[in-house]
Amino acid sequence: MGILNVTPDSFSDGGRFADLDPARAQAQALVSEGAALVDIGGESTRPGHVPVSAEEEQARILPVIRDLAPRLAVPISVDTYKASTARVALAAGARIVNDIWGLQREPDIARVAADHGAPVMVMHNRETIDPSIDIVADMLRFFERSLGIARNAGIPDSEIVLDPGIGFGKSWEQHIEALRRLPEIVALGFPVLVGVSRKSLLGRLHDAETRPVDRLFGSVGSHVLAATLGAQIVRVHDVGPHVDALRVVDAVMGGRS
Numbered sequence: 611m612g613i614l615n616v617t618p619d620s621f622s623d624g625g626r627f628a629d630l631d632p633a634r635a636q637a638q639a640l641v642s643e644g645a646a647l648v649d650i651g652g653e654s655t656r657p658g659h660v661p662v663s664a665e666e667e668q669a670r671i672l673p674v675i676r677d678l679a680p681r682l683a684v685p686i687s688v689d690t691y692k693a694s695t696a697r698v699a700l701a702a703g704a705r706i707v708n709d710i711w712g713l714q715r716e717p718d719i720a721r722v723a724a725d726h727g728a729p730v731m732v733m734h735n736r737e738t739i740d741p742s743i744d745i746v747a748d749m750l751r752f753f754e755r756s757l758g759i760a761r762n763a764g765i766p767d768s769e770i771v772l773d774p775g776i777g778f779g780k781s782w783e784q785h786i787e788a789l790r791r792l793p794e795i796v797a798l799g800f801p802v803l804v805g806v807s808r809k810s811l812l813g814r815l816h817d818a819e820t821r822p823v824d825r826l827f828g829s830v831g832s833h834v835l836a837a838t839l840g841a842q843i844v845r846v847h848d849v850g851p852h853v854d855a856l857r858v859v860d861a862v863m864g865g866r867s
Contacts, residue, residue: 611646612640633678649708650688650704652668672699688706696728706728710735731772732757734778734779739781771803772800772802773802774804777811802842802843804844806836807833807844808847812828838863
């Protein structure tokens with residue numbers, strides 16, 4: 611999954627693709643490098659982000675989705691937790707809903723997805739960080755609630771992807787624990803998405819302070835690990851290097867990753 615943020619303030623590439631021409635060029639570059647999905651977001655969710663209205667979010671993403679949907683040979687997912695944004699994005703040509711609040715911030719988003727026959731990506735998240743809890747047990751409870759919302763809305767299990775939410779609502783130790791125990795999420799029987807690309811938690815493993823764009827090797831290492839532990843989708847900024855690395859994983863594991 612290639613990342614396309616059409617925002618002024620995303621942590622890694624904020625402002626680079628806010629206009630239509632650079633957004634179009636980036637999406638086409640992601641696909642040419644091997645992206646199987648392009649994930650378009652109009653609201654930064656980095657730590658300390660300022661929430662934006664649905665109207666502003668839609669003004670950012672809709673021109674891009676309308677332009678790209680007939681051009682790209684791969685599906686577009688819309689990165690939003692707002693039901694109204696999901697509705698207009700799917701009408702504009704997006705085909706998947708990627709919700710960082712696991713359908714729980716605005717549960718009507720599940721009905722919107724069901725009405726459009728759209729798969730949903732359900733990410734674990736927390737309002738506050740609590741280092742004392744068993745984070746995987748918390749994920750399992752969270753996903754149980756999300757799956758209930760999805761099923762009640764009429765979304766079949768075959769159209770649901772789970773995401774442990776690395777980088778969201780967890781301490782650094784819990785991020786590492788979530789990756790280590792990824793097979794417990796995989797065991798639920800749903801495809802699993804992992805996104806660690808360029809995130810600050812990787813910077814803690816470096817010997818010196820790094821910018822997001824300097825975290826390529828840590829990103830690739832994290833996603834190779836995730837693939838070997840059962841993840842089927844990785845959400846990345848740098849598609850080409852990931853494709854090369856994951857082809858090795860697939861070759862060794864016989865396609866099981």
